[in-house]
Amino acid sequence: MAKKEQTAEQKKKKVSVEPVIEQSVNTTDKTESGELPVEQKLTNLYRLQLMLSEIDKIKTLRGELPFEVQDLEDEVAGLQTRIHNFQLDAKDLDTTIGQQRIKITDANASIEKYQAQLDNVRNNREFDNLSKEIEYQGLEVELADKRIREFTHEAKILGEEIQKCKKLYEERQADLKSKKEELDEIISETKIQEEQMREKAKQLETTIEPRLLSAFKRIRKSARNGLGVVYIQRDACGGCFNKIPPQRQLDIKLRKKTIVCEHCGRIIIDPALAGVEE
Numbered sequence: 637m638a639k640k641e642q643t644a645e646q647k648k649k650k651v652s653v654e655p656v657i658e659q660s661v662n663t664t665d666k667t668e669s670g671e672l673p674v675e676q677k678l679t680n681l682y683r684l685q686l687m688l689s690e691i692d693k694i695k696t697l698r699g700e701l702p703f704e705v706q707d708l709e710d711e712v713a714g715l716q717t718r719i720h721n722f723q724l725d726a727k728d729l730d731t732t733i734g735q736q737r738i739k740i741t742d743a744n745a746s747i748e749k750y751q752a753q754l755d756n757v758r759n760n761r762e763f764d765n766l767s768k769e770i771e772y773q774g775l776e777v778e779l780a781d782k783r784i785r786e787f788t789h790e791a792k793i794l795g796e797e798i799q800k801c802k803k804l805y806e807e808r809q810a811d812l813k814s815k816k817e818e819l820d821e822i823i824s825e826t827k828i829q830e831e832q833m834r835e836k837a838k839q840l841e842t843t844i845e846p847r848l849l850s851a852f853k854r855i856r857k858s859a860r861n862g863l864g865v866v867y868i869q870r871d872a873c874g875g876c877f878n879k880i881p882p883q884r885q886l887d888i889k890l891r892k893k894t895i896v897c898e899h900c901g902r903i904i905i906d907p908a909l910a911g912v913e914e
């Protein structure tokens with residue numbers, strides 16, 4: 637790294653005349669007021685990038701699993717509620733059917749009673765009245781029978797629905813169990829590693845100036861590979877692989893200001909700062 641700085645020093649005067657790149661964060665003025673030199677900031681930012689990339693890798697390992705587990709949990713809970721409600725409906729139907737059966741028993745008892753009274757009628761009016769009553773009770777029995785048939789049919793359909801739901805519930809429950817186990821396994825394997833990484837990343841973040849950090853986070857969010865800081869690779873941006881003009885490459889190697897890629901907006905550092913040999 638020391639050797640690179642020497643080269644940088646030599647070019648310094650020439651470079652300082654170059655217009656400051658629009659999106660670059662110039663912090664060189666502040667170094668005397670106790671702030672970290674740009675080089676150190678970039679190093680910290682790059683270290684942060686490496687850690688966040690590791691965490692990204694762990695997340696990729698989990699993939700869609702956390703969402704799948706959440707979806708299955710929702711579905712299982714929904715099925716449970718549905719089964720419960722159907723069972724309440726089935727109970728209501730049973731009660732209603734029972735009530736209709738009582739109606740039939742009562743009506744049949746009345747019919748028997750009236751028929752016995754028919755043997756002892758004293759006049760036609762009494763006979764007519766009793767006959768009408770018997771007819772009426774007979775209709776009541778018919779009606780109750782019809783209702784029982786309807787409700788029984790309903791109960792049968794409901795029962796089938798409950799069975800279907802229960803089967804689905806069991807399938808989903810089994811899916812959920814295996815997905816959860818899979819996820820738990822990945823989490824337990826990577827948990828400590830991830831926690832350590834997150835802790836380190838948090839510490840590093842405190843050493844990075846808020847403006848630079850938020851710019852970095854914004855770039856990272858919009859970048860598909862999650863890289864906010866990249867180094868020069870074969871004279872090109874390590875993020876979008878567009879060529880970087882030689883003068884700009886020199887600026888980057890000077891490490892005196894934060895320079896971003898003209899094409900993708902990623903912060904570019906020189907390979908040596910990233911600990912990579914060119």
Ligand SMILES: [Zn+2]
Nearest residue numbers: 873876897900
């Ligand atoms: Zn780029």
